[in-house]
Ligand code: 5GP
């Protein structure tokens with residue numbers, strides 16, 4: 001993979017570009033992709049953003065989100081957009097399998113493929129890219145790439161909002177260890193460019209429907225288990241809860257963080273029966289590496305302190321497997 005700066009000559013003349021992200025995109029996947037899209041459009045490229053699946057309502061305020069194609073519900077249009085594409089940008093994921101049903105279509109593209117990501121252990125088959133695990137967000141990388149290409153004059157309010165949203169959410173509102181001086185300098189620059197940051201916090205965090213808050217209350221009261229012998233807290237959500245509270249994509253986002261707020265807890269797991277599969281979200285504190293944990297036990301991955309995985313077993317069986325894995329790691333968790 002050649003360094004990302006080397007794509008500069010390719011961006012000098014108009015190209016047909018597709019920008020894509022991981023399935024069920026979060027604010028960083030969507031924010032970084034839309035920031036990249038606005039930047040490339042401003043440079044004169046013909047850009048389509050495709051999300052492998054639908055995305056949460058709380059991201060629909062993002063400038064340009066109304067032009068994003070959902071590969072699952074707009075497959076024909078998306079496949080058309082991929083026809084004759086010259087440059088493919090893959091943002092905020094490290095293996096093609098995270099694009100779900102889009103994967104075979106991306107694999108067979110003959111175009112130049114570019115990776116921009118901050119997850120551990122990226123797949124090697126990209127032509128250009130950056131995989132920087134010290135970056136707090138993929139959105140931060142987009143910001144830095146625009147600077148490195150000498151194009152910072154293109155950073156307008158749309159781009160600033162998208163970059164801020166992705167970084168705010170991936171840093172837990174600027175609290176995780178990844179919130180470096182580099183992040184604060186970037187935010188200072190965005191504020192000096194006129195960004196109104198409180199509007200973004202409101203758009204993302206003060207936008208719950210009543211049922212989502214009631215679901216959180218129900219889950220904390222009835223679905224949480226704490227295993228003090230392994231400093232672990234888990235929440236197992238049956239599919240019937242998702243139905244009962246009429247949950248939509250993104251409504252379980254952030255739930256796993258509540259578990260880590262219990263004194264002494266080092267490992268938190270949110271295990272959700274999504275009907276087609278069971279999804280697991282892991283968070284940790286200190287020296288427990290949930291990237292390795294997710295890879296080893298649940299076909300997943302991510303970051304040292306935040307990762308995810310999946311299981312095709314039942315919810316009960318998945319919880320049992322999780323508890324077994326937790327006990328195997330008790331030494332490190334104590
Ligand atoms: P979340 O728990 O918020 O869904 O994901 C936490 C982190 O783990 C994110 O960086 C996400 O990209 C990564 N992640 C979540 N699920 C998976 C998965 O199934 N496979 C891989 N490789 N990474 C995942």
Ligand code: MN
Nearest residue numbers: 028092138170
């Ligand atoms: Mn990210």
